[in-house]
Amino acid sequence: MFRCEVVTGNFDGSQGVKSRDWRLRRSFNLVAVFVFAVCASAQVPAVRIAPKAPAGFSPRDLSGIWMERQNTITFSPEEPPFLPWAEEKYKNAKPGYGPRATPDSEDPILSCLPPGVPRIMLIPFPMQVIQVPGEVIMLFEYDHFIRHIYLDRREHPKDLDLTWMGDSIGWWEGNTLVVDTTGLNDKTWLDQVGHPHSDALHVVERISRVDRDTLQDDVTIDDPKAYKKPWIGRQVFKRKPSWHLLEYVCADDRTGARK
Numbered sequence: 001m002f003r004c005e006v007v008t009g010n011f012d013g014s015q016g017v018k019s020r021d022w023r024l025r026r027s028f029n030l031v032a033v034f035v036f037a038v039c040a041s042a043q044v045p046a047v048r049i050a051p052k053a054p055a056g057f058s059p060r061d062l063s064g065i066w067m068e069r070q071n072t073i074t075f076s077p078e079e080p081p082f083l084p085w086a087e088e089k090y091k092n093a094k095p096g097y098g099p100r101a102t103p104d105s106e107d108p109i110l111s112c113l114p115p116g117v118p119r120i121m122l123i124p125f126p127m128q129v130i131q132v133p134g135e136v137i138m139l140f141e142y143d144h145f146i147r148h149i150y151l152d153r154r155e156h157p158k159d160l161d162l163t164w165m166g167d168s169i170g171w172w173e174g175n176t177l178v179v180d181t182t183g184l185n186d187k188t189w190l191d192q193v194g195h196p197h198s199d200a201l202h203v204v205e206r207i208s209r210v211d212r213d214t215l216q217d218d219v220t221i222d223d224p225k226a227y228k229k230p231w232i233g234r235q236v237f238k239r240k241p242s243w244h245l246l247e248y249v250c251a252d253d254r255t256g257a258r259k
Helices: 022-042 084-092
Strands: 064-068 127-132 135-140 146-150 167-173 176-182 202-211 214-222 231-239
Parallel strands (some): 146 167
Antiparallel strands (some): 064 127, 127 135, 167 176, 176 202, 202 214
């Protein structure tokens, strides 16, 4: 550690003895000024300028406009383990997407019926996520459906009525939003290719923002009346900061229309 000591006395070279040379006095004076400057600078701590952190994101901030991954028609490439009645219903379905697509599709959404959960997460339209205290809200451009995820309660209502979008509650596990949805009617398909389900459907999603522009939704579909075990899949969304939701209205001509 640098240490400075001050020596007292006359800087004229005498310290009790008279100086005989003015040049010697000048030399002492120059040395004194130098030592004083060094000591002063040694006693002032260096000022450190912290480097600016690169612009980041909060992993718990899910807000913004997100667009689902294109050409995703189901949550998993692997077929779920059907129970007999569900497998038969699936084989008889007439989807408008995928390898079994047919021009005379009987997809429920062609009659302007809601896609329901979890299928709404596969519809190829953007969604907007809004976070408010106690709730996460998903606004879908597709027919302007709204999904409420309640963070301020831990249980579903006991007398829950069956609906298209069900009842969703959520909580944070680290930086992952866990969403539990029940209370779904059996009038929807699970995906774009016609996988059926019963009124016992229970959907658990683990939604995480894996980087600034990517939202990942890991989905577990549990329906003991239709499948032998839970079916696990995933959906991925990309952030669209320059987008906004447009108006979309489902028309009765089975094609849908933007207005």
